[in-house]
Amino acid sequence: MAVTVSLVALFGLVLFFLLRNNSTTAGAAFTAVMFGFFLASTGAAEPINNLTTAIVHSIPNL
Numbered sequence: 001m002a003v004t005v006s007l008v009a010l011f012g013l014v015l016f017f018l019l020r021n022n023s024t025t026a027g028a029a030f031t032a033v034m035f036g037f038f039l040a041s042t043g044a045a046e047p048i049n050n051l052t053t054a055i056v057h058s059i060p061n062l
Contacts, residue, residue: 008042011035 011034018028
């Protein structure tokens with residue numbers, strides 16, 4: 001778990017700087033995929049899924 005959280009932080013930081021510099025390379029895509037992969041295995045996955053579900057269910061009510 002501690003290694004996963006560290007990798008999420010590392011990939012998140014790298015992804016932040018890549019997006020800030022408008023980098024659209026294969027490396028940026030790989031970083032985004034790895035960030036998502038490791039984020040899904042942390043404790044943040046369930047709240048993110050719940051938030052996404054709530055947003056999707058609220059769209060028809062707009």
